[in-house]
Amino acid sequence: MERIPILKMGDHLLVTIQVDMHDRLATTLQEDLTDRIVKVHARAVLIDISALEIVDSFMGRMLGNIAAMARVLDAETVVVGMRPAVAITLVELGLTLKGVRTALNVEKGMEILRSSLASGSGPVHAPEAQEPESADAEG
Amino acid sequence: MSIRSSEDIVRVRQAVRALAVDLRFSLVDQTKIVTAASELARNTLDYGGGGLVRLEALTEGARRGLRLTFEDKGPGIADIERALTDGYTSGSGLGLGLGGARRLCNEFQIESRPGEGTRVTIARWT
Numbered sequence: 001m002e003r004i005p006i007l008k009m010g011d012h013l014l015v016t017i018q019v020d021m022h023d024r025l026a027t028t029l030q031e032d033l034t035d036r037i038v039k040v041h042a043r044a045v046l047i048d049i050s051a052l053e054i055v056d057s058f059m060g061r062m063l064g065n066i067a068a069m070a071r072v073l074d075a076e077t078v079v080v081g082m083r084p085a086v087a088i089t090l091v092e093l094g095l096t097l098k099g100v101r102t103a104l105n106v107e108k109g110m111e112i113l114r115s116s117l118a119s120g121s122g123p124v125h126a127p128e129a130q131e132p133e134s135a136d137a138e139g
Numbered sequence: 140m141s142i143r144s145s146e147d148i149v150r151v152r153q154a155v156r157a158l159a160v161d162l163r164f165s166l167v168d169q170t171k172i173v174t175a176a177s178e179l180a181r182n183t184l185d186y187g188g189g190g191l192v193r194l195e196a197l198t199e200g201a202r203r204g205l206r207l208t209f210e211d212k213g214p215g216i217a218d219i220e221r222a223l224t225d226g227y228t229s230g231s232g233l234g235l236g237l238g239g240a241r242r243l244c245n246e247f248q249i250e251s252r253p254g255e256g257t258r259v260t261i262a263r264w265t
Binding site: 020021022053054083085089093094095 | 145146148149153156166174178181225236242243
C-alpha cells in the first residue's frame with residue numbers, strides 16, 4: 001500500500017508530503033503518525049507541505065486533526081512551507097487552519113519546535129501564538 | 140470524466156490544472172479553480188454517490204475561462220440555501236465545500252431535485 005514516509009530525528013518526526021494526496025493516503029498518514037508518536041516517544045512533528053499545489057478542506061481538516069491528535073499525545077505540530085497561492089485560496093475557501101501552527105520553512109519550523117520544547121512547556125495550547133518570545137533558541 | 144473513487148478526485152484536480160495552465164491562468168487562478176474542483180468532486184462522490192464532471196474551455200473576446208459541470212444522480216439537496224451556508228454539513232466534512240467553491244469562482248450555479256440528483260456549474264475567468 002502507498003504510504004507517506006515518516007522520518008525520525010531525535011524526538012522529532014518529519015513528514016514531507018510530495019504527492020497529490022488522495023483521501024485514503026491522508027487517512028493512513030494520520031494513523032501512521034499517531035502510531036509513530038507513541039512508539040518513539042516523539043515530542044514534535046514537522047509537516048512540510050511545500051510540494052502541495054493545493055490544500056482543500058479535506059486536507060485542511062486532516063492537518064488540523066493531526067495537530068490535535070499529536071497535542072493529546074503530548075507532541076507539538078508545525079506545518080511548514082505553504083505556497084502563497086495555496087494560502088490565498090485557503091483563506092478564501094474559509095479555512096484558517098485554527099489550531100495548526102505554521103512556519104514559512106523547515107528551518108523556522110524547527111526553531112519554533114526547539115524553543116517550545118526547550119521552554120519545557122510542552123505543546124503550546126494557544127494556536128494564535130505564531131512566534132515564540134525567546135529570540136535565540138538556536139544556541 | 141467520471142468520479143467514482145478518491146483517486147478520481149486526484150485525476151479531476153490534475154485535468155483541471157492542465158487545462159488551466161493551457162488557458163494561461165495565473166498561478167493563483169489555477170489554484171482557486173483546482174481547489175474548487177476538488178471540493179465539488181468530493182461532494183459528488185460523498186453526497187451524490189459518484190457522478191460525472193465536464194470540463195470546458197471558454198473564450199469571450201480576449202477573456203479566457205474554464206467551466207466545470209458536476210452532475211450526480213444522488214439524493215439531491217432539499218434546502219440549497221442551507222447547503223451553501225458555511226459550517227452546515229449533512230456529512231462528516233467541515234461544511235465549507237459548496238460555499239467555499241462558490242467564493243473561489245466567478246460564476247456558480249446549482250440545480251438540485253430531491254431524489255433525482257444535483258448539478259453544480261462553476262466558471263472562472265482570467
